[in-house]
Amino acid sequence: MIWNQFALQILNGLGVAAILVIATSGLAIIFGVAGVINMAHGTFIMVGAYTAAVVNKLGGDMFMAMPLAFVVVALLGLAVERGVIRWIYDRPLETLLATWGVAIILEVAARLIFGPLGLKVDWPDLLDGNIKLFARPPHYPYYRVFHIVLAAAIMGLTFYLLYKTNFGLKVRAVRRNRAISGCMGVDTAKIDMLIFMYGSGLAGVAGAVLAPIKAATFDMGFTYAVSSYMVIVLGGVGNLLGIPVGAFLIGEGETLLAFRYNTVIGQLLVFVAIVIAIRVFPRGIFGYHERR
Numbered sequence: 001m002i003w004n005q006f007a008l009q010i011l012n013g014l015g016v017a018a019i020l021v022i023a024t025s026g027l028a029i030i031f032g033v034a035g036v037i038n039m040a041h042g043t044f045i046m047v048g049a050y051t052a053a054v055v056n057k058l059g060g061d062m063f064m065a066m067p068l069a070f071v072v073v074a075l076l077g078l079a080v081e082r083g084v085i086r087w088i089y090d091r092p093l094e095t096l097l098a099t100w101g102v103a104i105i106l107e108v109a110a111r112l113i114f115g116p117l118g119l120k121v122d123w124p125d126l127l128d129g130n131i132k133l134f135a136r137p138p139h140y141p142y143y144r145v146f147h148i149v150l151a152a153a154i155m156g157l158t159f160y161l162l163y164k165t166n167f168g169l170k171v172r173a174v175r176r177n178r179a180i181s182g183c184m185g186v187d188t189a190k191i192d193m194l195i196f197m198y199g200s201g202l203a204g205v206a207g208a209v210l211a212p213i214k215a216a217t218f219d220m221g222f223t224y225a226v227s228s229y230m231v232i233v234l235g236g237v238g239n240l241l242g243i244p245v246g247a248f249l250i251g252e253g254e255t256l257l258a259f260r261y262n263t264v265i266g267q268l269l270v271f272v273a274i275v276i277a278i279r280v281f282p283r284g285i286f287g288y289h290e291r292r
Contacts, residue, residue, distance in 0.1 A: 025202045
């Protein structure tokens, strides 16, 4: 029974890591390519969650809400990028303050529209139940398996987009040297716009997936935004391989330490471990070491 509990905690850690991958992917792409510290990332997740709540209220399920949340939040990202960010790309402090202001506006608007109480989102019937991995309970729920599969699909799609397409070649060129890419004919402003839309859309998908776990509330995005930045810092900015690795280390660390001690002690020890890791790997585990 003890070994069953330990194995279940490892699987739970994989589920937490999958959630972190889903929540972090969009932020990592925007931060790694455009260099924008998007303080509104958590709020974009919140908008995706409310989109799922509205779809659920109208009779749809999460599978319908995910593509709609991607489109809605991608268009929101387009409006923010074209209306605000495009004018201050080369000023990091201003982009931080501007996206923070956008986050506050969206949170206030969500509270005025939907109220201070959370909106519940139901799981699809397909994800009800558990997988019987062991002879006796507890068993592993289907929705955690769905998180793991979805996280792998998102990472696979993003890797294919960035490393197997002409668009991805341009994105990586802009990431490496924006000035030379512009001289070679790459429309860097268009690349920034499209990558901001794609990253924002992924945040919307994350919100739609997280809504059944945490009810859609106006302040739900802050926790996931902090966790996303932790994953990026630990894994390394600009390298997609750092996302699943950082998420796995944080997810498994928090889950196993919480099982051994408690949730607060587990989070505290993970924070300490991240500080030590940053001291050893200042650019993250898979951070680029570039010559300037």
